[in-house]
Amino acid sequence: xxxxxxxxxxxxxxxxxxxxxxxxxxxxxxxxxxxxxxxxxxxxxxxxxxxxxxxxxxxxxxxxxxxxxxxxxxxxxxxxxxxxxxxxxxxxxxxxxxxxxxxxxxxxxxxxxxxxxxxxxxxxxxxxxxxxxxxxxxxxxxxxxxxxxxxxxxxxxxxxxxxxxxxxxxxxxxxxxxxxxxxxxxxxxxxxxxxxxxxxxxxxxxxxxxxxxxxxxxxxxxxxxxxxxxxxxxxxxxxxxxxxxxxxxxxxxxxxxxxxxxxxxxxxxxxxxxxxxxxxxxxxxxxx
Amino acid sequence: xxxxxxxxxxxxxxxxxxxxxxxxxxxxxxxxxxxxxxxxxxxxxxxxxxxxxxxxxxxxxxxxxxxxxxxxxxxxxxxxxxxxxxxxxxxxxxxxxxxxxxxxxxxxxxxxxxxxxxxxxxxxxxxxxxxxxxxxxxxxxxxxxxxxxxxxxxxxxxxxxxxxxxxxxxxxxxxxxxxxxxxxxxxxxxxxxxxxxxxxxxxxxxxxxxxxxxxxxxxxxxxxxxxxxxxxxxxxxxxxxxxxxxxxxxxxxxxxxxxxxxxxxxxxxxxxxxxxxx
Numbered sequence: 001x002x003x004x005x006x007x008x009x010x011x012x013x014x015x016x017x018x019x020x021x022x023x024x025x026x027x028x029x030x031x032x033x034x035x036x037x038x039x040x041x042x043x044x045x046x047x048x049x050x051x052x053x054x055x056x057x058x059x060x061x062x063x064x065x066x067x068x069x070x071x072x073x074x075x076x077x078x079x080x081x082x083x084x085x086x087x088x089x090x091x092x093x094x095x096x097x098x099x100x101x102x103x104x105x106x107x108x109x110x111x112x113x114x115x116x117x118x119x120x121x122x123x124x125x126x127x128x129x130x131x132x133x134x135x136x137x138x139x140x141x142x143x144x145x146x147x148x149x150x151x152x153x154x155x156x157x158x159x160x161x162x163x164x165x166x167x168x169x170x171x172x173x174x175x176x177x178x179x180x181x182x183x184x185x186x187x188x189x190x191x192x193x194x195x196x197x198x199x200x201x202x203x204x205x206x207x208x209x210x211x212x213x214x215x216x217x218x219x220x221x222x223x224x225x226x227x228x229x230x231x232x233x234x235x236x237x238x239x240x241x242x243x244x245x246x247x248x249x250x251x252x253x254x255x256x257x258x259x260x261x262x263x264x265x266x267x268x269x270x271x272x273x274x275x276x277x278x279x280x281x282x283x284x285x286x287x288x
Numbered sequence: 289x290x291x292x293x294x295x296x297x298x299x300x301x302x303x304x305x306x307x308x309x310x311x312x313x314x315x316x317x318x319x320x321x322x323x324x325x326x327x328x329x330x331x332x333x334x335x336x337x338x339x340x341x342x343x344x345x346x347x348x349x350x351x352x353x354x355x356x357x358x359x360x361x362x363x364x365x366x367x368x369x370x371x372x373x374x375x376x377x378x379x380x381x382x383x384x385x386x387x388x389x390x391x392x393x394x395x396x397x398x399x400x401x402x403x404x405x406x407x408x409x410x411x412x413x414x415x416x417x418x419x420x421x422x423x424x425x426x427x428x429x430x431x432x433x434x435x436x437x438x439x440x441x442x443x444x445x446x447x448x449x450x451x452x453x454x455x456x457x458x459x460x461x462x463x464x465x466x467x468x469x470x471x472x473x474x475x476x477x478x479x480x481x482x483x484x485x486x487x488x489x490x491x492x493x494x495x496x497x498x499x500x501x502x503x504x505x506x507x508x509x510x511x512x513x514x515x516x517x518x519x520x521x522x523x524x525x526x527x528x529x530x531x532x533x534x535x536x537x538x539x540x541x542x543x544x545x546x547x548x549x550x551x552x553x554x555x556x557x558x559x560x561x562x563x564x565x566x
Contacts, residue, residue, distance in 0.1 A: 028556035029563060070545060072552040096531050096545050097340060117505070117527060119498060128509075 013047045014082060015185055015216035016068070021077035021092070023060065023067055037063040041077070043235045045185070050207075050217040050230050055237035061220040062112065064237070065187045067092075068218065069109045070099045081107075084184065104132055108183035110191045114162070114174040121159045122148065122173055129181050147176045152202050167194040175203055179210050186210065188219035192226045204229045292376050294341040294514035295362075295482055300371035302332040302357050302538075321354070321537040331357040332368070333538040341376065341481075342512040346529030346546060348522060348561070354538040355518045356406065359486045362516065363403040364393045375400055377481050398428035402475030406487035408467035411474065414460040418450065418470055421459060425477040444473040448503060465496030472503060476513070483507070483515045489524055501527060522565050526550060534558050 023037035038060030045051045053061050066072040068079055070091060079091035081102070089098065103109075116125055126144035131137060148158060151172045157165065162173055175191050191207070192200045200223070207230055211217060221227040305328030310317050317323065321330045332354045339345045349355050361368045367386065374381040377400050385396060405411040412421050422441045431437055445452055448469040450462075459467050468488055475483060485504065489497040501524065507513055508528075517528050525532050526546055533543040534555065542555045553559045 025552075026554070027559070029559050066551070071547045073544070073548060073554070096543075099545060100530050115526075119502060 014044045015047050016082070016218070017044045017078075017080040018042060018068070019078045019080065021064070021067060021079060022075045023063055023072060024075045037072075037075075038237055039241065041235075041237070041240060045216045045218050047184075047216050048211055048214045049232040050211060050219055052227055052231035052234045053218060053220050053237060054227075054234055055239075055241075059237040059241065061237060062189050065109065065189050065218065065220060069103070069107065069187055070094075071109075081185065104129070105181075106184040107187070108178040108181065108185070109187040110175050110178045110189060112189045112193070114170045116162050116170075116173075118163055119161055122153065122162055122165075123158045125162065125173065126177055126180055129177065133181060143180065147180050147206075148173075150202065150206060151176050152199050168196065168199060171195060172199060172203065175206070179206065182210065182213060183215060186215050186217045188217060188221075190220055190222055192221070192223050200226060292341055293338050293374075293381060294343070294376045295337070295339040295516070296372075296374040296376075296381060297335060297337040297362070298372035298374070300332055300335045300358070300361060300373070301330070301369040302354070302361055302366070303369040304329040304331055318537075321352075330538050332361065335371075335535075335538075335540055337533070337540075339482075339514055339516065341514055342508075343531065344508060344515045344517055344529045346525035346532035347516060347518040347535060348520060348525055348532060349535030350561075351520065353535040355520075355535055356486055357538075358535070359403070359484050359516070359518055362484055363401055364397055375482065394428070398425065399478055400480055400482060402478075402480040402483045404468070404471045404475050404483075404485045404488050406490055408459065408464070408471055411471040412459045412467060415458050417456045418445070418459055418462070419455040421470060422474050422477050425474050429478045440477065444477060447506075448473045449499070463496075465492050465500060468492065468496075468500050469503060472500070472507075476507060476511075479511065481514060483513050485515060485517045487519055488517075489519070489521065504528060522550060522562070534561070 019042050021041040022039045025035040025037060027033045027035060041064060043051060053064055055061055063072060067074045068091060074092045077092060080088050081091050082088050084106070089102075091099065091102075094102075120128075123141065123144050126147065127137065127140040130140035130143060135143070145158070153169060153172055153176075157169065162170055165173065171191065171194050178186060186207075188207075192203055195203060204226060207217070211230070217230075219230065221231070305323070306326060307328045308323060308326035310325045311323035311328055311330065315330075315333065317325075318330060321333070322328070323330070335354075335358060337345070347355050347358065357366075360366050361371075362373070364385065371386060373385040374383070375385060375396065378385065378396060385393065403411065408414075413424070416424075419438075419441050422444055423437050426437045426440060431440075441455065442452060445455060450466055450469060450473075454462075459470055462470065472488070488504065489500050492500060504515070504517075505528065508515060515528075517525065519525055529546050531544065532546040532549045533540045534549065534553075534557070535541070536557050542549065542553065542558050549558065550562055553562050
């Protein structure tokens with residue numbers, strides 16, 4: 001945390017490249033017990049494509065997203081993030097100020113549970129990230145109102161405190177809060193878990209639109225419809241772990257990483273709506 | 289991405305007591321922060337900090353960990369045993385403030401720093417009027433124009449939601465929450481670039497806490513003031529601070545982005561602290 005991370009040139013449409021990422025938790029209050037989160041995760045996420053991280057509960061999907069957002073500090077490995085100007089920064093080694101600046105500017109995270117400041121209205125919550133980036137207040141308000149309408153939050157809610165919102169309303173506000181600044185990298189942790197079908201579709205459309213604009217996305221979805229609608233590629237943590245456990249199964253692991261790349265690449269140029277059929281067949285064998 | 293530092297602290301040490309060869313030579317000899325031979329208390333041991341402009345830094349730790357001693361040293365209430373202290377707005381951060389004259393320190397206290405003490409009795413003159421309390425700070429900064437001081441005081445009281453009608457009342461008549469808000473008004477009277485808040489919400493009931501925190505957030509949002517916020521309440525720090533340091537026995541044992549400290553703490557003490565909360 002003391003020194004800045006090394007910067008190097010990555011190039012290409014790859015926005016984030018995760019290499020050998022490992023997370024273990026050391027519980028000092030349980031006598032130094034080490035709880036493994038995930039190990040040796042490798043993947044790439046491309047501009048304009050969504051990579052779905054899958055695997056049964058407890059395989060470390062959310063922890064992986066938190067490591068990328070640096071709410072968790074990775075135990076080993078690299079998270080190479082390419083900035084708009086083509087330079088590259090290792091999020092696993094970047095200092096706190098660099099991470100905070102990226103969070104303000106380009107990396108957004110939709111958490112499973114929404115932590116908002118109490119006594120701040122929905123509109124204020126949405127204008128804040130825009131105002132921080134220098135958008136004039138009038139325009140920020142206009143954009144916030146537009147986004148709230150698109151996600152199906154009625155006018156009566158705009159000046160209310162989100163602590164009074166229903167679960168689904170909170171979740172939609174959470175998503176809008178993350179995407180209103182058009183981030184370059186979006187991390188989604190079950191963004192549609194508590195939404196009904198109609199609102200789910202609105203959210204999916206908004207995420208699609210953002211993706212078409214070139215945002216790279218990494219998501220965790222338990223909801224199959226959302227997954228099929230949004231995912232361009234898949235990375236399975238359980239298979240990866242099984243591969244690691246089996247030892248020399250590196251061929252399988254690279255094969256998986258390879259397929260990830262092609263799916264993402266094919267889609268990166270063409271927009272968001274390539275057929276997810278091949279993905280579907282993969283999914284049938286999966287417990288998600 | 290590089291922002292200038294608003295405040296930098298280099299190897300701050302505050303020792304109460306004479307010290308002896310045992311505790312001066314080896315920190316390991318201390319029992320927590322006390323020397324077993326000479327009884328000296330090492331309230332702050334070798335603390336280094338950097339705070340960037342416009343940033344809010346949280347400081348958490350149990351009582352007796354040295355938080356308030358640190359804050360008093362930052363507000364120049366006491367001369368530390370050792371250390372360097374630099375403010376970006378004073379000589380471009382090139383002069384150690386612990387080495388300058390009392391007169392210069394007074395200038396820094398009235399122009400560049402604002403302090404809100406945990407105990408309002410330390411920050412306010414309880415038997416002078418609320419208006420005089422704020423005016424004192426304005427006068428210290430060289431203001432001699434009664435009308436402009438009255439205007440400024442009025443604006444500030446409005447800002448902290450104290451009715452103007454109570455301008456002439458002494459703060460001893462105020463509720464705890466009002467006293468704390470008056471302290472904040474006094475602290476920000478001269479628009480200092482750095483604000484030090486020591487347990488601003490401790491001992492206040494929840495709704496009053498909320499109003500004080502709202503006020504602090506508003507000051508940060510509107511004026512981009514750099515702040516150091518000390519609290520033993522992790523919720524306060526989660527709400528206000530982008531980065532947080534954790535203190536124990538006079539030392540910083542852990543620091544990081546606030547949500548990382550709360551969700552992925554590495555030190556045994558922080559893990560215990562966080563687990564007692566959640």
